[in-house]
Amino acid sequence: MFVVLAFVFLCLLVLYVKYKYFTSHRSIPSLPGHFLFGNLLQSGLLRGVAFPQVYTSFKDQLGDIYEIKLGFLHGIVVGDKDDLQHIFSHRHIYDQGDWMVEILSVVIPDGLITLKGAKFKRHASITMPLFRHGKIRSNFDLIINCTDELLNNWRSSSSDHIHCDILQQCQNLLLEIFGFISFDYDFDTLRGTNNNELTQALRDHIGTVELGFYMPSLLLNAYLKLSPKCRRARTTIKQHLYRMMEQELNETPESRAQRKKTSLIASLVASLQIDEQAEERKSEEERKGLTRREILGEMLMFLIAGFETTSTTLAWAIHLLSKNSGVQQKIKAELMNENGHHDLTLDHFDSLIYLDCVIKEILRFSPPIDSVVRTLTMDDCLPNSGIQLYKGDQIIIPICILSRDPRYWSIDPELFYPERFLVEDKNHNPYVFLPFGSGHRQCIGQDLARFELKVIVARLMQYVTFIDGGPEVNAGGHLQGATIMPKYVGIKIKFDSEI
Ligand code: HEM
Numbered sequence: 001m002f003v004v005l006a007f008v009f010l011c012l013l014v015l016y017v018k019y020k021y022f023t024s025h026r027s028i029p030s031l032p033g034h035f036l037f038g039n040l041l042q043s044g045l046l047r048g049v050a051f052p053q054v055y056t057s058f059k060d061q062l063g064d065i066y067e068i069k070l071g072f073l074h075g076i077v078v079g080d081k082d083d084l085q086h087i088f089s090h091r092h093i094y095d096q097g098d099w100m101v102e103i104l105s106v107v108i109p110d111g112l113i114t115l116k117g118a119k120f121k122r123h124a125s126i127t128m129p130l131f132r133h134g135k136i137r138s139n140f141d142l143i144i145n146c147t148d149e150l151l152n153n154w155r156s157s158s159s160d161h162i163h164c165d166i167l168q169q170c171q172n173l174l175l176e177i178f179g180f181i182s183f184d185y186d187f188d189t190l191r192g193t194n195n196n197e198l199t200q201a202l203r204d205h206i207g208t209v210e211l212g213f214y215m216p217s218l219l220l221n222a223y224l225k226l227s228p229k230c231r232r233a234r235t236t237i238k239q240h241l242y243r244m245m246e247q248e249l250n251e252t253p254e255s256r257a258q259r260k261k262t263s264l265i266a267s268l269v270a271s272l273q274i275d276e277q278a279e280e281r282k283s284e285e286e287r288k289g290l291t292r293r294e295i296l297g298e299m300l301m302f303l304i305a306g307f308e309t310t311s312t313t314l315a316w317a318i319h320l321l322s323k324n325s326g327v328q329q330k331i332k333a334e335l336m337n338e339n340g341h342h343d344l345t346l347d348h349f350d351s352l353i354y355l356d357c358v359i360k361e362i363l364r365f366s367p368p369i370d371s372v373v374r375t376l377t378m379d380d381c382l383p384n385s386g387i388q389l390y391k392g393d394q395i396i397i398p399i400c401i402l403s404r405d406p407r408y409w410s411i412d413p414e415l416f417y418p419e420r421f422l423v424e425d426k427n428h429n430p431y432v433f434l435p436f437g438s439g440h441r442q443c444i445g446q447d448l449a450r451f452e453l454k455v456i457v458a459r460l461m462q463y464v465t466f467i468d469g470g471p472e473v474n475a476g477g478h479l480q481g482a483t484i485m486p487k488y489v490g491i492k493i494k495f496d497s498e499i
Contacts, residue, residue: 097373110297
């Protein structure tokens with residue numbers, strides 16, 4: 001009897017799971033999927049195929065709007081520019097994606113990206129002012145000095161040497177810069193030793209974000225708790241970040257007031273709640289400031305969101321420049337002042353319009369984040385396609401597809417051509433170029449990222465030319481991680497006096 005009951009229960013459970021998670025109840029185009037894995041196996045994601053290829057292949061078969069099921073994660077991909085305008089301008093209907101929140105809150109609890117509602121507003125009111133224009137620009141010399149250290153490292157290798165570790169070198173540079181900018185902390189990544197305990201812990205921790213794409217958060221949470229490597233990484237990160245916080249709190253009030261003008265950690269720590277317990281008794285809407293735990297969450301989020309995205313973009317920049325020597329020559333010409341010298345002062349820097357176009361073109365051609373997600377807070381109908389959506393639906397916006405869609409660009413989007421932003425494509429539709437997302441949840445670090453990238457590329461172009469290392473080692477391709485990284489970058493670095 002017991003066996004029969006158990007069998008019936010199991011059958012009902014399987015039918016329920018199939019109905020709830022693996023059956024499409026909509027008229028939105030989709031590809032038939034596997035009973036348990038949905039479209040995960042046919043997408044090739046588990047075999048190393050990256051999201052840009054997956055979205056391209058599904059769009060070719062199903063059009064601009066379709067349903068995709070990746071294991072337990074079900075989403076509706078929307079690639080129609082008019083529908084996107086509607087989505088991004090109706091923040092009360094399309095809020096931060098639950099998918100994003102679920103994955104990231106396991107690795108970055110209390111970080112802005114994982115919050116919604118009143119708590120999001122409280123954190124945003126503290127974190128957004130940290131990225132003001134003046135604060136960002138005060139880092140000009142610091143970014144130049146760090147880039148010079150990288151150039152010094154390159155000077156010691158022969159000009160025939162093919163550098164195949166550009167991605168790692170870009171990560172080292174950005175971690176060094178971001179450590180100083182954010183926390184006055186030296187990650188010590190550019191002096192060849194690379195054995196900083198926090199750097200290693202951070203790399204291990206970011207690795208777990210990638211696991212989250214394919215694992216339900218319950219399993220990911222269990223894995224993080226059980227894996228000694230993950231536990232060690234979390235403890236190390238916590239210890240270091242709390243120590244940085246304490247150091248800041250030990251500064252004199254005068255010094256903290258002064259440091260607040262430029263330092264990110266000083267501003268964050270200044271928001272510390274004086275009486276955490278009293279704040280806890282208030283409603284979320286009335287609360288002010290951040291708890292220690294929340295400051296820690298924001299520090300970790302800045303590190304994760306800020307360093308990997310920017311370093312990936314820099315690696316793409318070096319790869320694409322090596323393939324386009326004409327673009328390098330134009331940047332160098334723009335850097336030249338009236339005395340025939342490469343000039344890099346903050347004033348001259350602002351006039352580098354062509355370089356601005358190059359940075360935009362890199363982000364259009366190879367956006368490091370492939371998509372952003374929104375979740376519906378109520379039922380809604382997309383105005384252009386007429387598709388009916390329901391509360392709780394996950395909408396995936398495939399950034400990487402829109403920026404290469406020939407319908408939306410006057411000049412062939414498969415061409416790497418920075419000048420497009422000076423001419424025909426200058427007035428492109430804003431919803432087809434979204435490297436930093438859009439609407440109320442767009443990237444808060446985008447001005448800092450653009451500034452860092454522009455200063456670094458300008459400094460590099462003052463001294464070196466990147467030479468294509470050949471089709472075997474410099475083939476590009478996509479490597480799917482937390483960001484979309486170039487898979488093969490192999491370049492020679494010539495110091496210009498040698499050419
Ligand atoms: C090239 C570099 C970067 C790229 C391509 C990038 C891209 C993105 C994208 C696509 C989003 C999601 C936006 C949306 O959902 O609409 C995002 C969110 C975010 N980014 Fe960036 N990012 C970069 C650099 C940075 C930096 C330097 C920081 C700061 C330290 C940062 C902090 C954040 C934060 C806090 C969010 C969450 C915002 C929210 O949820 O409201 N990012 N970023």
